[in-house]
Amino acid sequence: MTEYAWPEALRPTRLTFYLQHNTTRFVSPVTRGTQVLRREGARWVAQATFDPLDRVRAGLLEGLLAALAGSVNTVRIWDWRREFRTGDPRSQGDVPSGPFSYSDATIFTDGTGFVVGSGNPALAAGAPRGALAIQTQGWWPNGVAVGAGDLIGLAGRLYIATETVTASGAGTATIPIAPPLREALLINQPLVLTRPTVAMRLVSDDDAANPTRPGRFTAITIRLEEAL
Secondary structure, X not given: OOEEEOOOOOOOOEEEEEEEOOEEEEEOOOOOOEEEEEOOOOEEEEEEEEEEEOHXXXXXXXXXXXXXXXOOOEEEEOOOOOOOOOOOHHHHOOOOOOOEOOOOOOOOOOOOOEOOOOOOOEEOOOEOOOOOEEEEEOOOOOOEEEOXXXXXXXXXXXXXXXXXXXXXXXXXXXXXXXXOOOOOEOOOOXXXXXXXXXXXXXXXXXXXXXXXXXXXXXXXXXXXXXXX
């Protein structure tokens, strides 16, 4: 199996991206009381539409889909709606790389300025497989660490923060996540907060279908599921 990187030139015009849980539900035929069992196997699923595509971008996408060989190979994608965490100015639009000045355009006497970022967050303690919260450190003190719905990359897997969490004065934060941790992780495992990706494969061998309109504009919709 080969893992491919997603081409930067391709951004979907419509997107569905969500965590699909794996549960079993039993409803009593007598009382209608319900029992629900949460099972392993929650996975990220996505549907992305690219419309319209000119000849060059259509070729780029069709080449990638051909390389994926149906469900054989994988590609790392991210949720294009949430490329940056809450509080990162880049979540509000394009921000230059810096350094950043005061409003009157002055910077510090040594030529440095402000830096946009979130500190260097990492796990503050090891976390067992199946954990629903992680202890982290390295945030800016007393600031919002993550917002509800922010995406976090850990050891190549993708997680979502289920609540907004503010860092302590020491820069630590306990973050509730979903799905449960796929594997046990060690202290100091770094968190990926900018475009965290997940390895996905095509759902069907027909996801490379490419209806084309007059004028040679192509529309392609692909469905993907996390490679577990």
